[in-house]
Structures are given as C-alpha cells and as structure tokens.
Amino acid sequence: MRRPISNLLFVATSVLLAGCGVSLEVPPQSSAVPAPAAQRVSGMAPVEARQAFGEVTRRVEPVAERSCREMTTNLNCDFLIRIDPDRKAPPNAYQSLSKSGRPVITFTQSMLGQIANRDELAFVMSHEAAHHIRGHLARQQQNAVAGAVLLAGLASLAGGTAADISNAQDLGATVGARSYSKGFELEADELGTLITHKAGYRPSVGIQFFYRLPDPGDRFLGTHPANPDRVRVVQQAIDRYGLN
Secondary structure, eight states, X not given: OOOOHHHHHHHHHHHHHTTOOOBOOOOSSOOBOOOOGXXXXXXXXXXXXXXXXXXXXXXXXXXXXXXXXXXXXXXXXXXXXXXXXXXXXXXXXXXXXXXXXXXXXXXXXXXXXXXXXXXXXXXXXXXXXXXXXTTHHHHHHHHHHHXXXXXXXXXXXXXXXXXXXXXXXXXXXXXXXXXXXXXXXHHHHHHHHHHHHHTTOOHHHHTTHHHHSBXXXXXXXXXSOOXXXXXXXXXXXXXXXXXX
C-alpha cells in the first residue's frame, strides 16, 4: 500500500534534523537572557558607534585575514567589513560573499545601536569572520542540496505529482540548510573568541552581548542556538586558552 507523501516527508525531515548565512541576527519578540544590573547597558551613540566600528575593523580585519590564511587553503581571505547603508534594515550582522568570492561582513546600523562597547563589537565581527574561515556558507549550501535531493526523491518514489516533487524539493532545501546551522553558530563563537583575543579585545566582555540578545531558545528549524549554550561555549574557550 502506498504511504501518503506527507508521512514520507515527515520521516525524511526527521532524519535530516537528527544531526542538528550564517548571521548574528537579533530575533524579534523574544525575551533576553536575564543579566546582572551592571550588564544592563544601552548601545553606543551613532557617532561613537561609527568611530568604534572603524577602530575595531582596523584591528580585527588583519587578525581575521591572518587566521584565515593559516587555517585554510585556496580560500579568499580578503575581508570587506562594511555598514549597511539602509537605515531601516533590522538589527543584524552577517557574512556573505561578493560576486567575485570576496568575504563580506555587514553590520546594519540598527545592530550597531545595540552594541555597548568595542569588545562586544570585536566579538561580533570576529564571529562573522569565523563563519567564513570555517566554510559555513559552502557547507550550508551542500546541506541544502542534499536535503532537496532526498525529499524530492522520496516524493517521486511515492508517486507524487510534479507539484509535490517541487514542494518537497523546496522543503528539503530549507531543512537541509538549517539542520546544522546551530552547530555552525557555536563553531563561529569558539573561533571568534580566539580572533577577538588576538585582536586585543576581551571576549569575556564581548560575551556580555548575549545577555541582552533576545534568546531564540530551541525553536523547531531555528537557525541559532540558545544564548546560554553560546555563553558556555565562549566561556569554555576562554578557560581552555587562558584568555580574558
């Protein structure tokens, strides 16, 4: 007897998520991790934030590029670190690639307004650089292709229509791209901790950004891990390497 396509897709989706663009986006409508009163600070003023952005970029960029060259082979390590000119863009910092393959790290202006000091800014910038060094965009694309092929294949075997197969392919790509994204974020947090320290900033202070970042929790198909998990990974790296 033919099993319903929806059942087959549910099983395949569960398999893809078993191993569960990388960006540091501020999720909407969520509660932040409670922080001590001393850590409840507002972001830098716009003029100060832009000045700090230039200073931090000049220190983090060469360290990130050196780390990239030391840890990778045949990877473009010429970072471009920029501020999004769109004033209305929501709070976000993300790593992408230009058409020529150059790694680009973008901060929205509203994101800069939520960062309290240079240590936090250096940590976020280093985190995004770590995404590129670890090859997360390419790995995410590979996972998306694998998920699309798997679910489209199952839909075809189940006798699905062309529309069923197309929908399954889209679902598979989404699930595949997100199935390991939380792990990517933690990898970037760990390497970002080291880059922050090597650039002369304090990851122990930079980590306090997570106390104000709305906690995405453990959402189904969520792209970011819970903030306490991220704090733990950073603190473990600080302790392991004797950082501050």
